[in-house]
Each structure stands twice: as structure tokens, then as C-alpha cells.
Amino acid sequence: MQLKINNLKLIINLKHLIAVCLILFVATGMLAQEIIDETPKVVEKDSVMPLVNVKIDGVSAVIGDYIILESDIEKTSRLLKSQGIDAETYTRCELFGRLLEDKLYAHHAIQDSIVINDAEIRSYVNQQVEQFKQEFNGSLEEVLTFYKKENEQSLKDEMFEINKANKLAAEMQKKIIEDVEVTPEEVRQFFNKITKEQRPTFGTELKVAQIVIEPEVAEEGIQKVINQLKDFKRDVQENGANFRSKVVLYTDDMASKKNGGLYTLNRKKPQMVKEFREVAFSMQEGEISEPFKTDFGYHILYPEKIRGQEYDVRHILLIPEVSQEAVKSAKDRIEAVKKNIEEGHITFAEAARESSDELETKFQGGQLINPATQDYNFELTKIDPELYGHLQNLENNEISEIIVDRDRTGNVKFKIMTVTDRIDEHEANYSRDYLKVKELALSEKRLDVIAKWQEEKIMDTYIKISDVYKDCDFNSNWLKK
Numbered sequence: 001m002q003l004k005i006n007n008l009k010l011i012i013n014l015k016h017l018i019a020v021c022l023i024l025f026v027a028t029g030m031l032a033q034e035i036i037d038e039t040p041k042v043v044e045k046d047s048v049m050p051l052v053n054v055k056i057d058g059v060s061a062v063i064g065d066y067i068i069l070e071s072d073i074e075k076t077s078r079l080l081k082s083q084g085i086d087a088e089t090y091t092r093c094e095l096f097g098r099l100l101e102d103k104l105y106a107h108h109a110i111q112d113s114i115v116i117n118d119a120e121i122r123s124y125v126n127q128q129v130e131q132f133k134q135e136f137n138g139s140l141e142e143v144l145t146f147y148k149k150e151n152e153q154s155l156k157d158e159m160f161e162i163n164k165a166n167k168l169a170a171e172m173q174k175k176i177i178e179d180v181e182v183t184p185e186e187v188r189q190f191f192n193k194i195t196k197e198q199r200p201t202f203g204t205e206l207k208v209a210q211i212v213i214e215p216e217v218a219e220e221g222i223q224k225v226i227n228q229l230k231d232f233k234r235d236v237q238e239n240g241a242n243f244r245s246k247v248v249l250y251t252d253d254m255a256s257k258k259n260g261g262l263y264t265l266n267r268k269k270p271q272m273v274k275e276f277r278e279v280a281f282s283m284q285e286g287e288i289s290e291p292f293k294t295d296f297g298y299h300i301l302y303p304e305k306i307r308g309q310e311y312d313v314r315h316i317l318l319i320p321e322v323s324q325e326a327v328k329s330a331k332d333r334i335e336a337v338k339k340n341i342e343e344g345h346i347t348f349a350e351a352a353r354e355s356s357d358e359l360e361t362k363f364q365g366g367q368l369i370n371p372a373t374q375d376y377n378f379e380l381t382k383i384d385p386e387l388y389g390h391l392q393n394l395e396n397n398e399i400s401e402i403i404v405d406r407d408r409t410g411n412v413k414f415k416i417m418t419v420t421d422r423i424d425e426h427e428a429n430y431s432r433d434y435l436k437v438k439e440l441a442l443s444e445k446r447l448d449v450i451a452k453w454q455e456e457k458i459m460d461t462y463i464k465i466s467d468v469y470k471d472c473d474f475n476s477n478w479l480k481k
Contacts, residue, residue: 061100061478062464064107066165068099093472100463100478101454102169108457109168114175116167118160119310123264125159130258176453177446182438190441191430199428202436204380206391207421209366211351212358212405213334214413215326222298225318229291229300232316236288236302243288243302243314252297252409253317261314268309276301280313296408319409327412334402334414341399348399348418357413367420375435377423387417394419451476 061068076095080087087095129143129152136142140152149155182190232250235241247261256263265271265280272280275294279301283289289301297319305312337355340346346354349365356362370378383391390400400417407413423432430437454476465478 058466060096060466060469061103062462063100063103064461064463065110066103066107068096068103072099093469093474096469096472097474097476097478100474101476104454104457104461105169105172106165107461109172109175112172112175114168114171116164116171117266117310118164119264119307120266121160121163121167122156124163125156128159128163129156173450176450180442180446180449182442182445186445187434187438187441188430190444191428191437194428196427200440201425201427202379202433203382204425205377205423206380206383206419207376208368208378208391208417209348209352209420210358210361210368210415210417211334211337211348211356211366212361212413212415213330213337213355214357214407215322215330215411217320217322218326221320221323225298225320226291229298229316229318233288233290233300243316247314247316250318251316252319253315256315261316262304263313263315265311265313266309267311276315280311319411322411330412331402331414334416338399338402338416348397348420358415366418373435373439390417391419396420396422 058070059067060070060073073092073095076099077087077090080090132143132147133140136146144151144155147155149158228250232241232243232246236243236246244260248257251257251261253261263272265277267281271277273294273296275292276299279289279292279299280303283301283303285303285306287303289299291298291300293299297317299315299317302314303311304314333355337351341348341351349367352362352364352366356366358366361368367376368378369376380388380392387403390403394400394417396419398418403415403417405413405415428437458477459480463478463480470479
């Protein structure tokens, strides 16, 4: 786990490392219900997956209250392939070592009394089963055959245990590193110990600004959907109509339509937009809200079940229609703004503050903030592919052609973009690239903390490794030598 300076160019963000861990952890699921005592053939430590000569059965390891079966390693390989990862680049020992780590996390999460929300896990399992069915053309029978289950409930029960263990491991990892920080001095020391020849190279970066013009929705269009939502509410309350049926027939929220507009909200975990949460948490079970607006359109809410901090809420979303006249007017506006900037009558930043409909950027002169780094720099190769073509050849302060985009509701909007600063590919510079260097230093420190935690917990935990893996060259001291 120790991060080495000579591999600095291969450092990746710890969140990605954890994500890979979780992909591998999920693969340990679908455990066999029966342990076969027959000892499998000896595993070569450098062998890669799949191994056709290894019998997939028997216990490979015991960690605390958890076991790892031989079949789990093969399942890990299959899951990696399903995720588009070349499993054959990992040796069997490497996959086995990762499974050992995952079980160690889960075991100590239980010891540390980390609480997992069972309702949240069950909701996620239901989504997974639906995804499985889509992969098999909607056939539950084919899903059950593939996973060798007699019925849907047995599949869900097993997936529940898998996902709960998965969540325990994730929460344990978060707990280990939650208080890890780096000081400016630690960042400076981290950078100074990198020799010039080993310093990473950062790709071309751009600072980007944009002006967005959205077609205006006519007041009569807004009032039409508000009246329609009020009619839905009245029909349910006065005539006993079914709210879920209204969702299926009328909602514009395609993501929730298939489950009757249902979302599960938790007061302690921000979900949905602010306006949606505020209305939901102000209501009593069985009430229906008045129509209200979010960036997505207009809604009514129906809290179907309240369990302490959790709300099962159904909603109907209606999106007002935008007329073709409004679309044409918006396009004319963006063309006029672009012309005024190009003719020098106004700067791009001034035009953004004066004319842009995007509140998040207009008061910063249209300047975009990179959500990953919270600064203004965007690495060119990581920009959305659709925008890449518009930006890659722009010189500083040159304006793009008019770009046709879509807002959250699917309605058309128009924008122009410019590059306010371009930094070509360069070797890491402490001052200019401080935030990136800080992230590398933080990743190294987190990895060191995790390594130390593992070292201590391995010695404090009951661990039994099958003889067939005792020749593996593990990164961690699983054999307690």
C-alpha cells in the first residue's frame, strides 16, 4: 500500500482506489452454500485469471467472521470482465489479496459498530434486480437461472447480504481516512522530495467561461401545468383516485415513472434538489403538496410512508412546453450577444453578467468552476467529449460558435464559450499546480494511514490462510510472518 515516489506518475485519486476495492468486494458475493473439503491444486503465485486447472471450491481463507471460498476468486474475475476491466492483468494472488482486504474492512466495521441502513440496502437491491432483468431482456426466469436461484426472493436475500457487507467495507474505509489532512508544509515536503526527473506532467489546461440563453416559458404554459397538478391533487383527495396511477399516466420524470414516482429521502443525507427536500420534510404522511417549482419543472408530492428520518415520497413532475417562438427568440438573443462581443462593444465577462441565464456562472463573468478540483482549471483531455470539439482549437478570448444544448428538463438552450486562459502541457510546478500537488500528497498520506491500519488490524484479527496461497507475495502481512 505504501506509495512510492518512483511511481508518482501512476498515482490516482483515492476515491478511484476505493471504487476499485468495492467492485472487487461485490464480486465476493453469491457465496456457495456448501463447503467442499476436497483441497484444490496448488496455486502458482504469478498465475493470472482465469485458471482452468484450479478446482473452484473449498475455503481459501477465514478472516474474523468471514470466509473466502475458491469460487469467490473466479467470481471476482468474471465481475471485473463485466465492468470492462481486463482481469487477466491481475494474478490470482493479487485478486485473493484484495478479497482479504475487503473482508478485513467488513469485519472491523462490525466490531466498530458501524450501522448500515437496511431499508437503503433493500431499495438498492430492488434496483439491481431490475437492472439484471434488463440485461436478460426483461426475463426474471433467465436471471434466476444464471444466478442459480429458485425464486426472486432468494436472489434478493443473498444480494442483500452481499450489499450490506459491501457497504460495511466502504464505511470502514471512509472512517479510516475521514480525519486525514495535509498541511501546506507537508505538501511542500512532498513536492521537494520528488526529483526533477520524476515530477509528473500535467496535460493542457483551460479556463473556460460561457454565456447561456434559455427560451422563456410563457406564463400561460406555466399556469397550465400548475392547474393540471391541482386537478390531480383534487381528484385523489376528493374522488379517491390513485396517486400512483396518475404518476404512471402523466409524470415527465421518466427515471421514477416505472416505480410510480417513488423516491426514498433521508434527512441526514442530501438527496434531490433543495426545494424538493424542503417540501417533502415539511409534510405529514398521506398529505399532498401544492404545486411547487424546481429546476426540473413543477411537482406535487405525496409522502406515502415516514419512518423516522426516512420518507418514502411519490411525486408527479410536469414540464411546461416551450414554444417555437420562444426558441427562436433565444437564438436571436445569443446571436446578438455574440456579435456585440466580437465587435468589441462589450467584454465576454460583462456580457455574461448582463445577459446570461445561468445563475451559477453569470456573476463570475461566466467563468466555470471545475467540480472535481474546485478551481477554474479544466484538463483538456478530461473535458466532456461533446465540448472538447468546441474548445480544443480556440485561442485565448476567441468565441466558439453557438452551441445548442439541453437543460435539465430536456428543453433546448443556447450558449457560447470562450477560453480565458490556456496552460499548455507542462511539468508540475509547485506554485501554479499547488491544488494538484496537494491532492497527490493527500492521497499518499491516506494510503499510508490505510497501510498502517491494515498492519495493526491484521495482527489483532483471527486470520487463517489456505496452504495453497502461502507462497503468494502479498503486499500486506496476511501470513503474519
